[in-house]
Amino acid sequence: MEQSNIDTNLVNTQNKQPLPNAVATLVLGILSIVMCWCYGLVPVALGIIALAISQRSVKLYKENPELYSDYNNLRAGRITAIIGLCLSILFLILLIIVIITDSSSLSPNIFDNF
Numbered sequence: 001m002e003q004s005n006i007d008t009n010l011v012n013t014q015n016k017q018p019l020p021n022a023v024a025t026l027v028l029g030i031l032s033i034v035m036c037w038c039y040g041l042v043p044v045a046l047g048i049i050a051l052a053i054s055q056r057s058v059k060l061y062k063e064n065p066e067l068y069s070d071y072n073n074l075r076a077g078r079i080t081a082i083i084g085l086c087l088s089i090l091f092l093i094l095l096i097i098v099i100i101t102d103s104s105s106l107s108p109n110i111f112d113n114f
Contacts, residue, residue: 016066016067016068016069017067017068018068019061019068019069019070019073020057020060021053021054021056021057022054022057022070022071022073022074022077023070024050024053024077025050025054025057025073025077025081026074026076026077027077028047028049028053028077028081029046029047029076029078029079029080029082029083029084030077030080030084031043031084032044032046032047032050032080032081032083032084032088033080033083033084034084035088036084036087036088036091037091039091039092039095041092043084043087043088044085044088044089046081046084047081047084047085047088048085050077050078050080050081051078051082051085054074054078054081057074058074058078
């Protein structure tokens with residue numbers, strides 16, 4: 001009895017297709033977190049692309065969850081993309097604040113003291 005359950009589970013997992021773009025979403029999400037300190041523009045783009053390409057895969061999985069595997073990779077990719085996007089946006093806001101508040105020290109007469 002127990003052996004037949006294991007065999008049935010193996011057959012069910014072998015017949016499942018991987019979700020399209022699940023790994024790509026995960027890679028882009030991780031890259032958006034890793035690169036979130038790179039002035040924010042590239043990681044924001046990576047996070048947005050990861051969320052955009054994952055939408056179709058989420059829709060496919062919700063229509064027929066028994067046909068696809070790798071949903072955990074897709075979910076992890078979406079979470080990492082959201083985290084990377086938030087960190088990148090926060091870094092961009094911080095960068096803009098620093099540029100605005102420090103712009104007074106960037107006057108053309110900055111080298112007059114030397």
